[in-house]
Amino acid sequence: MLKYSTYQSIYNHEMTETGRGGLMDRLPVLRVMLTRRLMLKLLLAVVIISAGCTGMVRVFAGSPQDDTQVEQVVVAQGDTLWEIALNHKPKNMDTRAYIRMIKEMNHLKTSGIQAGDVLSLPIY
Incomplete structure (x- = not known):
């Protein structure tokens, strides 16, 4: 039998010892990331819509x-x-x-x- 091994687990020992899955530990981080992404997308949408409306107002403001x-x-x-x-x-x-x-x-x-x-x- 081998006494020494070069094998290393791909799993975090802390998670396996506590019995909790990796997803549960990362859930608060994922929520923050999703919230930031959502806010960034909303901000981008507002900027695009306001720029579009401003351009449309300028187009239709003047007439021949x-x-x-x-x-x-x-x-x-x-x-x-x-x-x-x-x-x-x-x-x-x-x-x-x-x-x-x-x-x-x-x-x-x-x-x-x-x-x-x-x-x-x-x-x-």
């Missing part, structure tokens, strides 16, 4: 109509949208297209206007 210069016109008695468009549109622009722009800019659903209305007209 914001850059357009406007002229304010007060509608007089007997004025029509067609007459106002003819007097203020560029010479090379279609009157119907200019009226469409006026209606969009002033949120008009119809071409009906009344005396005293203030219209914003795009300037080109």
Whole structure:
């Protein structure tokens, strides 16, 4: 029989002596690690979402109509949208297209206007 051996156990002697498994001893450490990982993931998600929302707000904050210069016109008695468009549109622009722009800019659903209305007209 051999008196001396070079064999070494792969198991921790403390765990085998106490009879407890290695997982039970490491459970508090695993909880802390999982908590830290979860917090890191949540923090990363919040940063990504807030950066995305900030970018989206900047994209939708400006519109092409914001850059357009406007002229304010007060509608007089007997004025029509067609007459106002003819007097203020560029010479090379279609009157119907200019009226469409006026209606969009002033949120008009119809071409009906009344005396005293203030219209914003795009300037080109």
